[in-house]
Amino acid sequence: MAKKKGLKILYDCDACPAYCCSYARIIVEDKDIARLAKYFGISRKEARRKFTKKGHEPGERILRHRRDDHYGTACRFLDRETRQCTIYKARPGICGDYPGLRKCGYYDFLKFERMLQEDDEFVPTAYNP
Numbered sequence: 001m002a003k004k005k006g007l008k009i010l011y012d013c014d015a016c017p018a019y020c021c022s023y024a025r026i027i028v029e030d031k032d033i034a035r036l037a038k039y040f041g042i043s044r045k046e047a048r049r050k051f052t053k054k055g056h057e058p059g060e061r062i063l064r065h066r067r068d069d070h071y072g073t074a075c076r077f078l079d080r081e082t083r084q085c086t087i088y089k090a091r092p093g094i095c096g097d098y099p100g101l102r103k104c105g106y107y108d109f110l111k112f113e114r115m116l117q118e119d120d121e122f123v124p125t126a127y128n129p
Protein backbone atom coordinates (compact mmCIF):
# COMPACT_ATOMS: atom_id res chain seq x y z
CA MET A 1 0.00 0.00 0.00
CA ALA A 2 2.99 2.28 -0.38
CA LYS A 3 3.58 4.57 -3.33
CA LYS A 4 6.95 4.93 -5.08
CA LYS A 5 7.76 8.35 -6.52
CA GLY A 6 8.28 8.56 -10.25
CA LEU A 7 7.67 4.90 -11.02
CA LYS A 8 4.56 3.44 -12.56
CA ILE A 9 2.83 1.27 -9.99
CA LEU A 10 1.70 -2.06 -11.40
CA TYR A 11 -0.96 -2.90 -8.85
CA ASP A 12 -4.27 -1.35 -7.86
CA CYS A 13 -5.31 -1.60 -4.22
CA ASP A 14 -8.75 -0.22 -5.12
CA ALA A 15 -9.37 -3.30 -7.28
CA CYS A 16 -8.18 -5.73 -4.61
CA PRO A 17 -10.09 -7.06 -1.58
CA ALA A 18 -7.07 -6.33 0.65
CA TYR A 19 -5.38 -9.64 0.08
CA CYS A 20 -2.28 -8.54 2.00
CA CYS A 21 -4.36 -7.88 5.12
CA SER A 22 -5.17 -11.59 5.29
CA TYR A 23 -1.51 -12.48 5.80
CA ALA A 24 -1.25 -14.32 9.11
CA ARG A 25 2.01 -12.80 10.28
CA ILE A 26 1.77 -9.02 10.17
CA ILE A 27 4.51 -8.04 12.60
CA VAL A 28 4.11 -4.96 14.77
CA GLU A 29 6.90 -3.08 16.52
CA ASP A 30 6.74 -1.27 19.85
CA LYS A 31 6.34 2.05 18.03
CA ASP A 32 3.32 0.65 16.17
CA ILE A 33 1.72 -0.39 19.45
CA ALA A 34 2.43 3.07 20.88
CA ARG A 35 0.74 4.66 17.83
CA LEU A 36 -2.29 2.39 18.20
CA ALA A 37 -2.52 3.18 21.91
CA LYS A 38 -2.48 6.91 21.20
CA TYR A 39 -5.03 6.57 18.38
CA PHE A 40 -7.49 4.70 20.59
CA GLY A 41 -6.66 6.63 23.78
CA ILE A 42 -5.66 3.54 25.73
CA SER A 43 -2.46 2.36 27.41
CA ARG A 44 0.29 0.63 25.44
CA LYS A 45 -0.23 -2.45 27.56
CA GLU A 46 -3.92 -2.54 26.68
CA ALA A 47 -3.24 -1.93 22.97
CA ARG A 48 -0.66 -4.71 22.96
CA ARG A 49 -3.11 -7.14 24.57
CA LYS A 50 -6.17 -6.11 22.59
CA PHE A 51 -4.73 -5.72 19.10
CA THR A 52 -1.74 -8.06 18.98
CA LYS A 53 -0.74 -11.58 19.92
CA LYS A 54 2.42 -13.66 20.14
CA GLY A 55 4.19 -14.36 16.86
CA HIS A 56 6.47 -17.23 15.91
CA GLU A 57 9.75 -15.69 17.02
CA PRO A 58 10.60 -14.87 20.65
CA GLY A 59 9.25 -11.43 21.54
CA GLU A 60 7.45 -11.06 18.22
CA ARG A 61 3.98 -9.50 18.20
CA ILE A 62 1.56 -9.82 15.29
CA LEU A 63 -1.81 -8.25 14.55
CA ARG A 64 -4.82 -10.21 15.70
CA HIS A 65 -7.21 -11.52 13.07
CA ARG A 66 -10.96 -12.04 12.98
CA ARG A 67 -13.19 -13.98 10.61
CA ASP A 68 -13.32 -12.87 7.01
CA ASP A 69 -15.67 -14.05 4.26
CA HIS A 70 -13.00 -14.09 1.58
CA TYR A 71 -9.95 -15.40 3.36
CA GLY A 72 -11.17 -17.23 6.44
CA THR A 73 -9.48 -14.67 8.65
CA ALA A 74 -7.96 -11.23 8.11
CA CYS A 75 -6.60 -8.40 10.23
CA ARG A 76 -9.08 -7.26 12.85
CA PHE A 77 -8.82 -3.70 11.51
CA LEU A 78 -9.99 -4.57 8.02
CA ASP A 79 -13.53 -3.43 7.26
CA ARG A 80 -15.14 -6.61 5.96
CA GLU A 81 -17.55 -4.74 3.68
CA THR A 82 -15.51 -1.88 2.22
CA ARG A 83 -12.22 -3.85 2.32
CA GLN A 84 -10.52 -0.70 3.63
CA CYS A 85 -8.23 -0.30 6.64
CA THR A 86 -10.21 1.24 9.51
CA ILE A 87 -7.08 2.67 11.15
CA TYR A 88 -5.33 3.91 8.03
CA LYS A 89 -3.55 6.83 9.73
CA ALA A 90 -2.47 4.69 12.65
CA ARG A 91 -1.69 1.50 10.76
CA PRO A 92 1.60 -0.30 11.51
CA GLY A 93 4.67 0.74 9.57
CA ILE A 94 4.85 -2.58 7.74
CA CYS A 95 1.38 -1.97 6.27
CA GLY A 96 2.47 1.39 4.87
CA ASP A 97 5.65 -0.08 3.44
CA TYR A 98 4.08 -3.07 1.70
CA PRO A 99 4.66 -4.13 -1.08
CA GLY A 100 7.66 -1.80 -1.33
CA LEU A 101 8.08 -2.51 -5.05
CA ARG A 102 6.27 -1.55 -8.24
CA LYS A 103 4.59 -4.93 -8.21
CA CYS A 104 2.49 -6.77 -5.66
CA GLY A 105 2.59 -10.58 -5.79
CA TYR A 106 -0.91 -10.88 -4.39
CA TYR A 107 -2.23 -8.53 -7.05
CA ASP A 108 -0.49 -10.42 -9.85
CA PHE A 109 -2.13 -13.62 -8.63
CA LEU A 110 -5.51 -11.91 -8.37
CA LYS A 111 -5.21 -10.51 -11.91
CA PHE A 112 -4.17 -13.89 -13.31
CA GLU A 113 -7.11 -15.69 -11.68
CA ARG A 114 -9.55 -13.00 -12.83
CA MET A 115 -8.27 -13.35 -16.36
CA LEU A 116 -8.71 -17.16 -16.22
CA GLN A 117 -12.22 -16.81 -14.82
CA GLU A 118 -13.05 -13.93 -17.19
CA ASP A 119 -14.47 -12.13 -14.16
CA ASP A 120 -13.02 -8.79 -13.00
CA GLU A 121 -14.46 -9.24 -9.53
CA PHE A 122 -13.47 -12.84 -8.90
CA VAL A 123 -11.72 -13.39 -5.54
CA PRO A 124 -9.62 -16.54 -5.40
CA THR A 125 -9.37 -18.08 -1.98
CA ALA A 126 -8.29 -21.36 -0.43
CA TYR A 127 -10.90 -20.87 2.26
CA ASN A 128 -14.01 -23.08 2.21
CA PRO A 129 -16.61 -21.85 4.71
Ligand code: SF4
Nearest residue numbers: 001013016020104106
Ligand atom coordinates in the same frame (compact mmCIF):
# COMPACT_ATOMS: atom_id res chain seq x y z
S1 SF4 B 1 -2.55 -7.20 -1.79
FE1 SF4 B 1 -1.38 -5.72 -3.01
S2 SF4 B 1 -2.91 -4.77 -4.37
FE2 SF4 B 1 -4.00 -5.81 -2.69
S3 SF4 B 1 -4.36 -4.19 -1.16
FE3 SF4 B 1 -2.44 -5.28 -0.62
S4 SF4 B 1 -0.82 -4.06 -1.59
FE4 SF4 B 1 -2.74 -3.47 -2.56
Ligand code: SF4
Nearest residue numbers: 021075077078085095
Ligand atom coordinates in the same frame (compact mmCIF):
# COMPACT_ATOMS: atom_id res chain seq x y z
S1 SF4 C 1 -3.74 -2.52 9.98
FE1 SF4 C 1 -4.90 -1.96 8.18
S2 SF4 C 1 -3.46 -2.09 6.46
FE2 SF4 C 1 -2.57 -3.21 8.20
S3 SF4 C 1 -3.20 -5.34 7.89
FE3 SF4 C 1 -4.69 -4.38 9.22
S4 SF4 C 1 -6.33 -3.65 7.86
FE4 SF4 C 1 -4.51 -4.08 6.62
